[in-house]
Amino acid sequence: MSDRDLVVLGVGMHPWGKWGRDFTEYGMVAARAALKDAGIEWKDVQYVAGADTIRNGYPGFIAGATFAQKMGWTGARVSSSYAACASGAMSLQTARASILAGFCDVAMVIGADTTPKGFFAPVGGGDRKNDPDWLRFHLLGATNPVYFALFARRRMDLYGATAEDFAQVKVKNSLHGLNNPNARFRKESAIEDVLNSPVVSDPLRLLDICATSDGAAAMIVTSRAFAEKHLGSLKGVPRIKAVSTSTPTYPQTILELPDFATDSSAVVMPPARGFKDSICWDAYEEAGVGPEDLSMAEVYDLSTALELDWYEHLGLCAPGEAEGLLRSGATTIGGRIPVNPSGGLSCFGEAIPAQAIAQVCELVWQLRGQAGDRQIENAKLGITANQGLFGHGSSVIVGI
Amino acid sequence: MSDRDLVVLGVGMHPWGKWGRDFTEYGMVAARAALKDAGIEWKDVQYVAGADTIRNGYPGFIAGATFAQKMGWTGARVSSSYAACASGAMSLQTARASILAGFCDVAMVIGADTTPKGFFAPVGGGDRKNDPDWLRFHLLGATNPVYFALFARRRMDLYGATAEDFAQVKVKNSLHGLNNPNARFRKESAIEDVLNSPVVSDPLRLLDICATSDGAAAMIVTSRAFAEKHLGSLKGVPRIKAVSTSTPTYPQTILELPDFATDSSAVVMPPARGFKDSICWDAYEEAGVGPEDLSMAEVYDLSTALELDWYEHLGLCAPGEAEGLLRSGATTIGGRIPVNPSGGLSCFGEAIPAQAIAQVCELVWQLRGQAGDRQIENAKLGITANQGLFGHGSSVIVGI
Amino acid sequence: MSETATSNASQVPAVEGWFTLDQNPHLIGSQCPSCETYVFPPRESACPNPACDSDELKPTPFSRFGTVWSYAENRYAPPLPYRAAEPFEPYALVAVQLEKEGIIVLGQAPKGILATDLKVGMRMQLETDVLYREDDVDYMIYVWAPAVQDEVVGGAK
Amino acid sequence: MSETATSNASQVPAVEGWFTLDQNPHLIGSQCPSCETYVFPPRESACPNPACDSDELKPTPFSRFGTVWSYAENRYAPPLPYRAAEPFEPYALVAVQLEKEGIIVLGQAPKGILATDLKVGMRMQLETDVLYREDDVDYMIYVWAPAVQDEVVGGAK
Ligand SMILES: [Zn+2]
C-alpha cells in the first residue's frame, strides 16, 4: 500500500428513511456504529470532520462541533465543510489532509440530515436577487429535476435512449438494494412501475428521480501507522487511495445546477476534459489506476439517466454507449462492473451531507466481503462519483 | 524557520463598512489585493479555502467555490469551512493541512460578509425547537450581548472592574484604528462618549459592543519551498507558526454562547485548563513560544470587557489583573504588549467569516513594518485570539 | 411573581419538559444512569461525558436553589423569535450555579427584578413566570428569583 | 405570445437588466473589454476568464437566435419563490446554445410550447412572456420560442 493511503478502520450508518427526528440523533447512531466497527473509543478520535447541510439551523452548519459536543467534548479538533452533495467527500479530504500533514492519526468523518418533504427549495425567505439559487426558482421554476431532465433529454435526442432504458436503471438498483438494511426503499420495481409513475419533469418520471431522505453515515479513518499498531496486519483492510474534489476549468460549457448559463467558449477553448470527467479521472490519476481495474462503482443516481452519464464519465464505456452497457447486464451485480450495488440513491433517497460518506461505506462493506446478498465476488477496488451544486463534485477510490 | 511554517505571501482586504453590496464583490477586491501583494496570479492558486457565513443564501455556505467561480474556474481545489467567528482561522488551518500534506503549494484563504442591521438573530423562520440557537432567543431573549454582559459583570463583581475600565478599552482601540484605511469607525472616543452611550445589555453600553459590518479579507499562503523559489530569501517574511482551532474538553464549565447551561462538573473534574485558555496555549505550544515572546496581539473584542478577559487567557497577566494592565498603558501601541493595534472589532465591527483572517492580516502588516502610524516598533511575533459559537475558537501565531 | 402569572388564563410551559409548574417548581434535567453526570436542557439520549457511551439519559429534578454566577439586563427588546411585550420593559437574565449538579443554568429573572437587585454569589430559587400570552393562554418559563429565605435584597421588590 | 402579454397591464421586467422588452427582444449579457469573453447573467465586475484580471464588464446585446441544447417540461408547480399560476399549467424550459457568444442560456418556453414541440438542435429565438401578474403589473421574463423563420414546428402553436 502507498504511504499516503488512509485506512478505513470503521464505518457505520443510521438507516435512511423519513424518521422526522433531529439529525444529530441519526449522526450519533452512525458515529457509535463506526466506532464499534473500528474497535476504538470516542476519546481516541482526534479530529471530527463534519459534513454540513444547508438546513437544520446553525447546528446543520456546524456539523463537526455539533457531533463533538453531543458525543462529549474531548478537545478533539473539528471542521465543518460544505460542498453540496459532495460535502461528505470534502470532509473526508479535510480529515485526510489533516492526517497526512501529521496533525492527527484518527479522524471521524460524519454527515447526517433531516429533510423536508417535496422539492428542494432555497433556504430562507425574502427576495434574494443576488443569489443565483434563489433566482433560478423565482424566474424559471428551474427545480433540481429540471436540470436532471435536461441531461436525460440529451441522451434521448442524441443517443436514442428511451424511457425504458431509464426505467431499467431503476429496476437494476431496486434489485441491488432489496435487502440492504440501511436502504429506505426495499421493493422490486418493474419497467412498467416506472413508466406508470407520473412525469415530474419530462422526460423523467417520479420513479426516475431520487427522493430526499433522513439518514446518517460515519467513518473512522486513520494513518497507516495507527492502523498497523491497532490491527497488526492491514491485509484485506480497505484503504482510501484517492479523493478528488475537483472544480471546473474555465470555460465550463455544460449547463449545471444552479446556473442560468454556461461559461463562454467564444474566446477561451474548453478544456480537453470536461468537469464531470475530470472528477473521476483526477481520482484515477491520484490512485494510479484506471476504469479497467475497478470491481464496482457507487455513482450519484439523482436520476436514472444521470447514472448512465456516470458510466461514460467514469470511462466504463464510450459516450453514447451507456444504454448498451446497462442492457448487457455488465453493471448489474454479477456483471463485469456492478454499479450501485448498495441500491444507490434510488433505494436510499438523498441525505445530502451523509451521502458521499455512505457511498464509501458501501465500498468498504463490499471490499471486506460483508455485503450480504448484494456481495460482489472478489471485490478489490471501488470508486464513488458524485456531483453537487456550484462546481462541487467528488470521487473516492477505495481498495484492499 | 520550522519546516512546518507556512509563508504568508500576500494579504488584502476590502474596507469594513455598511456598503450594502453583494459579499462576493468585497471578496473579489480582497482576493485581488492579496494576489497583487503576493506577486502571483490567480491561475497560480491551487486551493481556495473559503470561510463560510450563515447568511447570504447558499453562496454564503459555499464560499470557496463561489470565489473560485467568480475569479474564474481554474480547476483549483476548494473548501468551505464554518466555525462561526473562527471560520477564517478554520479555513486557514484547512489550507495549511492541505499544503503540509503535500496536496498543494499555494492557497488562498478568503472570507467576506454582508450583514443585516441590528442584533444578530437566528437564520430562517419557523419553530425550531431542536435548535439551541433558536431557543435561546425564543425562551430567554438571550442575544449575543447578553452573554458578553455576563462576562463583563463577573469582572465587575469579582475583580472590581468599572464602566470606566471598559470604556478605556474603547478609547485605546479608537486611537489605534484612527487612521487604519480598512477600519470602519475612525474617530477618537473619550471615556464620556462611552459612558454617555445607551446601555444595551447591562453593564455594557452601545460603545462597549462591536457592530456588525460588511468586509472581506484574503491571504495567500504557500509552502516554504514555493516561497523560497518565488522570493529568493524568506528573511523578514511573515510565517504562520501555529493555528489552534481547539474545542472544549468535558466538562466545559463556563457558560458560552449559545448554551442554556454549562456541562456538569458533578462527576467529571473540569480540565486544568479552561476552554479559552486552551485556545491560546495550544497555539503557544505548537509554535514553541510563550506570552513573553510576543510583540503584539489581535484579540476578539466583541465587547470591551471581553478584550480584558483575553489578556488573561493569553497569559499577558494573571486573572483579575487585566484592568491594571490596561491602565498601565502596556496594551497601547508604544507599551510593552500592544493589543489590537488594528483598532480591533471596536473600529472594524464584525464581518464574521472575514474577521479571523483580518486579524492575521494586521499581524502581517505589523511584522513587515507596513502599518503606517499604528506601527509597533520592532514587531517580531504576534498572536490572534478569537472565539465563536458552538465551541469554536482560534489562535494564530505569526512571526518573522 | 408578577400579577399576570396569577390571572385566570390557562398556563402551559413555553417549552416541554424543562421544568415543573407546581408550587415549588424545579428544573427537569437529565442524568446518566451509567456515569451519573447531569445534562440541561434535558434530552433522552447521548450522555455528554466522553468517557461514557451510555445512550440513555433519565429525567431528574434539579435543585431548586443555587447561587448567581453572573447576570445581565436587557434594555432593548430582543429580536424574533423572542416575543417582546409592548411597550418593552427591561428585564434581567441570571446564570445560576447549582452545586449538586455542578451546572450553571441561564434564565430570566422575574419581572421587576433588575441588575441592581443582583450580585454574583447571591442565593436564588427557581420560580415560573409568564413568557408571553397568546389566545388567552399564558406560555410559562422558569425564572431565577432571589431566594426568599435570603434577605439579601429584601425579598422580591 | 400568450394573450396576457398583450393585455393592458403595464409591463416591467421580473429581473432588471437581463433582457430588453422591445419588439425584437434580446438578452443583455456582459462582455469583457479586455479579453472579450461573454458572461450571462450580466454583471459589472469580475471577468470570469481566469487568465484575465479585468474588473470591468460591459453590457452587450446577445444574439437573438440559437439552437436547442436540451429541454425539459415541468408537470408540477415549482415551489416558492416561483409564483405558479393556479391552476398550474405544464410549461417547458429550454437551454439554448448561442453560437457567437459560445454560451448556453436556460429559459422558459412561451406558454403552450411543450416538450413535444422541441428537439435538440432546433433553431430558437428570444421572446418575452408574462412570468406573473401582481397589482395589475405584468412581470416579464425572456423566453425561448421556436424561430419563426424556421418551419420545424409550424410556428408558435
Ligand atoms: Zn454517562
Ligand SMILES: [Zn+2]
Ligand atoms: Zn476578461
